[in-house]
Amino acid sequence: MTGTWGVAAGIIGSILGAAALLGSGLFAARATRAAARTTAEATRAQAQAAAEPAQRAADLASFREIRDEMKLKIERQNARIDGLGSLVLAYSWTVDRLIHRMRDGGVTPDPGDIHDQVREHMRTGA
Numbered sequence: 001m002t003g004t005w006g007v008a009a010g011i012i013g014s015i016l017g018a019a020a021l022l023g024s025g026l027f028a029a030r031a032t033r034a035a036a037r038t039t040a041e042a043t044r045a046q047a048q049a050a051a052e053p054a055q056r057a058a059d060l061a062s063f064r065e066i067r068d069e070m071k072l073k074i075e076r077q078n079a080r081i082d083g084l085g086s087l088v089l090a091y092s093w094t095v096d097r098l099i100h101r102m103r104d105g106g107v108t109p110d111p112g113d114i115h116d117q118v119r120e121h122m123r124t125g126a
Contacts, residue, residue: 092121 095118102109114122 092118096122 095114099109099114099122
């Protein structure tokens with residue numbers, strides 16, 4: 001019987017050894033996948049950190065380009081507004097002179113001929 005128990009013990013030992021080998025193989029595979037994921041994440045983070053200064057430089061260049069375009073547009077609009085303001089003052093001056101000439105000639109303009117805003121401007125200058 002000792003031989004049978006020895007053979008049985010050998011078989012059980014072999015089965016346990018195979019199970020342990022299989023378990024350690026599964027554990028190693030799992031650890032390898034986890035290590036690969038961690039390495040990939042670290043590589044991705046490193047690439048992102050390395051790319052960040054270049055991205056900031058590109059963002060700054062884009063911002064400056066947009067700022068310069070907006071500044072030019074605002075300057076053109078201000079020049080246009082100034083030109084329109086000068087034109088309104090020139091019209092106002094001309095209308096005022098024509099009204100005075102009419103009055104000097106004995107012609108009084110109808111109150112409806114002068115727009116309320118024009119009359120207000122002539123009265124206040126603003």
